Amino acid sequence: MSKRHLTWHPSHIGREERRRLNDHGSCVLWFTGLSGSGKSTLAYEVEKELYRLRCRAYVLDGDNIRHGLNKNLGFSPEDRTENIRRIAEVAKLFVDAGIVTVTAFISPYRADRETARAMFREGDFIEVYVKCSLDECERRDPKGLYRKAKAGEIADFTGVSAPYEAPDKPEIVVSSDRQSIEQSVACIMNYLRNGGFV
Ligand SMILES: Nc1ncnc2c1ncn2[C@@H]1O[C@H](COP(=O)(O)OS(=O)(=O)O)[C@@H](OP(=O)(O)O)[C@H]1O
Ligand SMILES: Nc1ncnc2c1ncn2[C@@H]1O[C@H](COP(=O)(O)OP(=O)(O)O)[C@@H](O)[C@H]1O
DSSP: OOOOOOOOOOOSSOHHHHHHHHTSOOEEEEEEOOTTSSHHHHHHHHHHHHHHTTOOEEEEEHHHHTTTTTTTOOSSHHHHHHHHHHHHHHHHHHHHTTOEEEEEOOOOOHHHHHHHHHTSOTTTEEEEEEEOOHHHHHHHOTTSHHHHHHTTSSSSOBTTTBOOOOOSSOSEEEETTTSOHHHHHHHHHHHHHHTTOO
16 A cells, blocks of 8 residues: 555543543453354343443444444455454444443454454453354354355355354353353453453
C-alpha cells in the first residue's frame, strides 16, 4: 500500500478517566469454541450479570455482526481471518471506550486469535475457551447446522469440514458439557473480580 498521509489524534480522555467515571475497568472477554458449544449463551449471561452489577458491557456476537459489519464475508480461511481482524479492531475501540466487551465468535484459527490478542494491552485480552465435545455440539445442534453440514448442504463447516484449533493457554476454560451455565458464568465473573476489572 502506498504511504498514506494520516495522523493519529489522541483523546484528552484516557482509560483512567473512563475507569473513574464508570467505577470499573474494561477488557475483552474473547470467547472461542465450536458452533453450539455455548459461546452466545454464556456471553449474554455474563452481560446480564455485569448489567446487574451496574457495569457497562456489550456483546459482539458472530451471527449478529455477520448481518451487518461483516455481511460481505463468508467462511473461507481468508474471510474468517478478516472477520476476526475487524472484530478485534471494533473490540479495541469498545475497550478504549471503557466497556467490558464480550465477543462470541468461533475464531477457529490460533494465529488469528493471537493477532487479536497482540492488539490489546497485556492483561486486557481474556481468552475464554468454551470447551465442548464435538459429539455434544452435534447432539445440541441448536440451529440445525450440523445436520445440514453432514448432509453436504453447508461447506467448510467448523468441526465437520473445516478445522477448529483449540487454544493452548486460554485465561479461562469452561467445559460446557460438564459445567452448568451458572457455574461457567460464576467462573468468568470470578476472573473479572480477581483481575480488578469489576
Ligand atoms: N461454514 C460455517 N462454519 C461455521 N459456522 C457457520 C458456517 N456457516 C454458517 N455458520 C454460522 O455462523 C456462525 C459463525 O460465525 P463466526 O463469525 O463466529 O465464525 S468465525 O469466527 O469467522 O469462524 C455460527 O454461529 P455459532 O453457531 O453461534 O458459532 C453459525 O451459526
Ligand atoms: N452448560 C451449558 N453451557 C452453555 N450452553 C449450554 C449448556 N448446556 C446446554 N447448553 C445449550 O447449548 C446451546 C449452545 O448454543 P449457543 O449458545 O448458540 O452456542 P454457540 O454460540 O457456541 O454456537 C444452547 O441451546 C444452550 O442452552
